[in-house]
Amino acid sequence: MLMQFYGVLSAMILLAAVALLFGADRVGTPVATVASPYVYLFGGNGALEEARNTSRTASPYWWLNSGGRIEIAGSLGSTMQGDAPQGDRWRTAYAASNPTDTDQGLHPQNIFRLVTRSLWGDASQEVELRLVADQKSQSPNRNASNGLFLMSRYVDGDTLYYAGLRVDGMAVIKKKYNGAYYTLAEAPAFPGAYDRDKNPNLLPHGEWLSIRSETAHTDGGIAIRLYLKRESDTNWLKLLEAIDRGQSGTPAIRGRGRGGIRTDFMDVQFRSYRMENL
Numbered sequence: 001m002l003m004q005f006y007g008v009l010s011a012m013i014l015l016a017a018v019a020l021l022f023g024a025d026r027v028g029t030p031v032a033t034v035a036s037p038y039v040y041l042f043g044g045n046g047a048l049e050e051a052r053n054t055s056r057t058a059s060p061y062w063w064l065n066s067g068g069r070i071e072i073a074g075s076l077g078s079t080m081q082g083d084a085p086q087g088d089r090w091r092t093a094y095a096a097s098n099p100t101d102t103d104q105g106l107h108p109q110n111i112f113r114l115v116t117r118s119l120w121g122d123a124s125q126e127v128e129l130r131l132v133a134d135q136k137s138q139s140p141n142r143n144a145s146n147g148l149f150l151m152s153r154y155v156d157g158d159t160l161y162y163a164g165l166r167v168d169g170m171a172v173i174k175k176k177y178n179g180a181y182y183t184l185a186e187a188p189a190f191p192g193a194y195d196r197d198k199n200p201n202l203l204p205h206g207e208w209l210s211i212r213s214e215t216a217h218t219d220g221g222i223a224i225r226l227y228l229k230r231e232s233d234t235n236w237l238k239l240l241e242a243i244d245r246g247q248s249g250t251p252a253i254r255g256r257g258r259g260g261i262r263t264d265f266m267d268v269q270f271r272s273y274r275m276e277n278l
Helices: 002-021 089-097
Strands: 038-040 046-049 062-066 069-073 076-078 111-116 123-134 147-156 159-166 170-177 180-188 208-218 221-230 237-244 258-264 266-277
Touching: 046 062, 062 069, 111 147, 123 147, 123 258, 147 208, 159 208, 159 221, 170 221, 170 237, 180 237, 258 266
Parallel strands: none
Antiparallel strands: 038 266, 046 069, 062 111, 069 076, 076 266, 111 258, 123 208, 123 266, 147 159, 147 258, 159 170, 170 180, 208 221, 221 237
């Protein structure tokens, strides 16, 4: 009985330590009122730390839901890059809370989710980003469906739309509703044969890519459109369009929600973000 008590006590101490590292005691910053278009250029120098929820984030504009921190320097934002150093607060926290997806805490950036604090209805959003390196995690969740995505109509982590580029070279529009994923549209965008070990990412590395999504009411449903512009392109290329009318047996996400950026198992840099009413 005594050993059982100490086992429970140790687990409680560990959970308390993780909660502290994830900012349970942090006082947040009030949300800013933003106008359309909202443009963020990653200016200045500093870092935004992950927070447990929007009320505890230190930014009036952004909530880093997961990924440890976003670092800002030299007019660039970036996920954590490479291995987190020994003693880094997020290495410690993720080693305890999600060692599988973050390689024992070495790579919190493997599950990067940056969310706007402002709410949007019918809107477009754009991000300019550059893929720096892949993190070839042994996690079973590193797979062909990973990639670079814009999030829209974000109600919470279980209900939202995704539009973006998968590591297997596919463009995709998906809905996540109450935790279940539904593919609304997909088509090839980059050539090559994906292989988890030998060719784990067909997306361009070291090149600035601009990804744009539009989410708006149309024709009895919600239309989601995906566009791409590479460094050598003058105009946007429309990759996909889908209309969610509840075909999956789940309703379209019609209310206002947050926007944001998702990246999986990669080190990524950002140069600009823009959101605008449609």
